[in-house]
């Protein structure tokens with residue numbers, strides 16, 4: 559796999575950093591998640607392929623163990639508020655001195671500088687600060703965040719993983735590590751570059767929810783079907799729009815021009831009425847194989863069995879029977895091989911990882927009895 563041999567230490571976080579770590583693990587990196595001790599509960603649902611070490615970083619001995627892990631690693635991924643790592647004596651100045659090849663990735667909401675740098679926040683706040691949230695929502699309604707997809711995952715976890723891969727690539731030339739300051743505000747904004755750079759086209763001149771691509775246009779929206787499901791319509795170009803009209807059984811001559819914005823409300827009413835006359839399956843049968851750009855709106859439970867996704871193997875079932883998306887993109891020679899086993903328990907790999915990183919058995923036992931580390935091997939659970 560592309561990232562085989564890359565050793566990553568990920569400090570346990572909420573959602574974006576776990577996703578970043580999972581991407582790296584999916585593509586072959588050996589990711590160790592460092593969890594808290596004292597019966598901490600994991601909220602990491604993105605733990606595929608990771609190992610877990612439970613380590614108390616509030617204790618200087620725990621900090622020393624952590625430093626030893628970082629000396630032998632390629633990447634450190636930390637998701638804490640600005641200043642937290644420095645307070646523990648684990649800032650980049652300390653760790654890069656000990657391991658100049660270390661890639662020190664800091665994934666935060668607001669970045670490492672600026673007046674918000676130390677503020678708590680979540681996806682919706684970062685999205686708001688990126689400018690994008692102001693554009694998201696229906697006409698005459700308040701802004702709506704599209705789940706926590708844009709800042710946490712696209713602008714956060716994915717962008718940070720990209721930064722790490724870039725830094726690894728650069729390190730192969732320079733031999734040096736570096737610090738990555740991944741701000742979810744900036745990552746989200748960057749993902750939204752199209753919005754800034756397409757303003758000159760007039761694509762966003764109308765209020766929120768009244769533009770062509772934000773549900774303003776009737777040919778770029780969803781429609782309810784007779785069985786309470788939905789179809790997605792994205793028939794922008796005239797040749798594709800013609801196929802939409804044909805599939806709906808409408809006659810062009812009876813309809814206003816596609817780009818007559820003042821007629822969009824009437825056109826939407828027509829589409830709404832027609833879509834409501836057939837089931838999703840019936841519409842899918844009509845539009846499949848055409849260029850009308852009309853697809854069923856599938857639920858998470860349905861995507862796996864759609865013939866197109868099945869053919870490509872776009873979703874896979876792990877050993878627990880849980881279905882997840884296959885890692886993307888697909889590389890022809892060194893594709894990702896996502897782990898099919900269950901997620902790790904907190905501290906499940908403490909002992910084996912410390913051994914791997916050169917700790918003696920006696921040292922491990924000492925750390926264990928001092929409560930610096932916790933071990934939770936599966937054997938002990940039986």
Ligand SMILES: C[C@H](CCC[C@@H](C)[C@H]1CC[C@H]2[C@@H]3[C@H](O)C[C@@H]4C[C@H](O)CC[C@]4(C)[C@H]3C[C@H](O)[C@]12C)C(=O)SCCNC(=O)CCNC(=O)[C@H](O)C(C)(C)COP(=O)(O)OP(=O)(O)OC[C@H]1O[C@@H](n2cnc3c(N)ncnc32)[C@H](O)[C@@H]1OP(=O)(O)O
Nearest residue numbers: 572593594599601614615616638639666667678679680681
């Ligand atoms: C919208 C998303 C977030 C969605 C997440 C939800 C899915 C989950 C959030 C809460 C979960 C529920 C909850 O946990 C209760 C249940 C638990 C149960 O197990 C499951 C069900 C639950 C209901 C559970 C269900 C779900 O999982 C949840 C609902 C986001 O937007 S995520 C993006 C958030 N933002 C960032 O990541 C930006 C950067 N980070 C930050 O700004 C801050 O970290 C943050 C997120 C604001 C949190 O701030 P906080 O004050 O808590 O922490 P920090 O200031 O960063 O400091 C960290 C402290 O931890 C110490 N520490 C770290 N590691 C160790 C260690 N190994 N040992 C000891 N100590 C450690 C560190 O020293 C810091 O200590 P200090 O505070 O003393 O400095």
